[in-house]
Amino acid sequence: MHIADGVISISVAVTTTAAAVGLLAYSLKGTKEAEIPRISLLAGAFFVASLINIPIGPTSVHPLLGGFLGLALGRRAPFAIFIGLVLQAVLFQHGGISTFGANLLLMSIPALLIYWLFSYSSKLPAFLKGFLAGFVAICIGVFLLMVLLLFSDSRYGEGAFSVIRIMFFAYLPLALLEGVLTGFAIKHLAAMRSTLFMGKVEGERK
Numbered sequence: 761m762h763i764a765d766g767v768i769s770i771s772v773a774v775t776t777t778a779a780a781v782g783l784l785a786y787s788l789k790g791t792k793e794a795e796i797p798r799i800s801l802l803a804g805a806f807f808v809a810s811l812i813n814i815p816i817g818p819t820s821v822h823p824l825l826g827g828f829l830g831l832a833l834g835r836r837a838p839f840a841i842f843i844g845l846v847l848q849a850v851l852f853q854h855g856g857i858s859t860f861g862a863n864l865l866l867m868s869i870p871a872l873l874i875y876w877l878f879s880y881s882s883k884l885p886a887f888l889k890g891f892l893a894g895f896v897a898i899c900i901g902v903f904l905l906m907v908l909l910l911f912s913d914s915r916y917g918e919g920a921f922s923v924i925r926i927m928f929f930a931y932l933p934l935a936l937l938e939g940v941l942t943g944f945a946i947k948h949l950a951a952m953r954s955t956l957f958m959g960k961v962e963g964e965r966k
Contacts, residue, residue: 762813762822762848762863763905765856769912776908777861783868787838799840802832807844811854821930824867824901827893827942830874832949837875838868866904870897886950887943894942898935902927
């Protein structure tokens with residue numbers, strides 16, 4: 761879901777960069793030293809997972825881990841994503857420079873929304889919570905990407921084989937797959953060590 765340079769308009773790039781700075785500040789506020797190892801570990805997981813990508817038009821399809829990061833890191837998720845994106849840009853030139861803020865928002869907002877929506881739920885079994893978190897996070901990210909593209913140029917949505925349509929059908933299987941993988945990961949980790957999660961995961965032993 762990395763947006764390359766030149767894909768979005770200058771006004772959208774500037775706006776998303778400013779918003780990304782504010783989001784990162786929110787994520788960093790109140791960070792404690794004890795949280796750093798967990799953030800670093802999951803930043804590394806995000807970094808590796810996001811390198812597995814298939815280019816499609818102006819973007820790429822790859823695992824995002826948004827649902828998992830949202831449940832595991834809570835409001836620190838954007839911080840971990842920021843570290844992963846910086847390493848990808850510096851080491852592999854993966855993702856644009858002018859679109860760095862947009863990419864940070866596309867991957868961080870779904871993680872935060874998942875944290876707010878699911879992390880304190882006490883009724884859902886762990887697998888179902890993980891599946892919904894992984895699936896919904898991808899859907900939110902794709903929706904945000906579509907919005908940014910359409911704000912930049914309406915031609916992205918024109919035609920039977922438009923970029924928007926291609927992205928939708930390309931990410932649907934990934935959303936289902938990431939939902940299943942996140943479900944199993946949450947179920948396993950919650951049963952082994954529920955303290956790994958910022959938000960309490962209930963029902964993990966059901």
